[in-house]
Amino acid sequence: MTNQFEFPRTGFVRLSSILSPKGPLPVSKSTWWLGVKQGRYPQPMKLGPRVTVWRAEDIWFLIESGIKG
Numbered sequence: 001m002t003n004q005f006e007f008p009r010t011g012f013v014r015l016s017s018i019l020s021p022k023g024p025l026p027v028s029k030s031t032w033w034l035g036v037k038q039g040r041y042p043q044p045m046k047l048g049p050r051v052t053v054w055r056a057e058d059i060w061f062l063i064e065s066g067i068k069g
Contacts, residue, residue, distance in 0.1 A: 009060060012045070012053035024063055 007017070007024055020026045027035070035041035042058035 007059070007063075008056045011056050012047070013056050013059060014051075014053055018054065018059055025059070 007013070013023075015029070015032070017023050018025055019029060019032060025032075032041060036043060041062065042054055044052045044054050047053055
């Protein structure tokens with residue numbers, strides 16, 4: 001898979017950086033949240049009342065294992 005996105009290997013990322021068109025994962029926001037609820041996608045972390053992030057390492061695991069939407 002060619003990585004045309006500059007996605008960090010470590011740290012925290014927001015949802016807008018994860019999902020297309022800015023991010024590497026081609027799933028919709030509603031599909032993403034359903035997958036989080038069902039355990040297919042990683043659980044988020046809350047940094048504040050309006051700031052939700054995911055570990056970049058967890059997202060890379062999805063990318064490298066060939067995610068299914």
